Amino acid sequence: MLYERYDKNNKYLGVYRIIVNAKGEVTAKAKRVSKTAYLNSCETPVYSDGTIYWCGNKYGDYSYKLYVFMIKC
Numbered sequence: 001m002l003y004e005r006y007d008k009n010n011k012y013l014g015v016y017r018i019i020v021n022a023k024g025e026v027t028a029k030a031k032r033v034s035k036t037a038y039l040n041s042c043e044t045p046v047y048s049d050g051t052i053y054w055c056g057n058k059y060g061d062y063s064y065k066l067y068v069f070m071i072k073c
Contacts, residue, residue: 001018001020002016002033002039002052002054003015003016003017003039004038004039005032012059014032014034014035014036014037014059015032015033015034015039016030016031016032016033017030017031017033017052017071018030018031034069034071035059036058036059037057037058038056038059039054039056040054040055040056043055043056047073051071051072051073052071053070054068054069055067055068055069056069
C-alpha cells in the first residue's frame with residue numbers, strides 16, 4: 001500500500017509504503033520510498049513483476065511534467 005504522509009503542520013513528508021498480506025495483516029512496517037514524489041489521485045499504482053509503478057508530480061516542480069516512478073518490492 002502506498003500513501004502520502006504529512007506532519008502536524010501539513011508539511012509534506014513524502015510517499016510511504018507498507019506491505020500487507022491477503023488477510024490485511026501488516027507484514028512490513030511503514031517506510032518512506034520517496035521524499036519528492038506525489039501520488040496521482042486519478043490513477044492507481046500498478047504492480048508488475050515485483051515492481052510498483054505510478055505516474056505523478058514531483059515536490060517543488062511546478063511545470064507541466066509528468067513523472068513515472070517505480071519501486072522494487
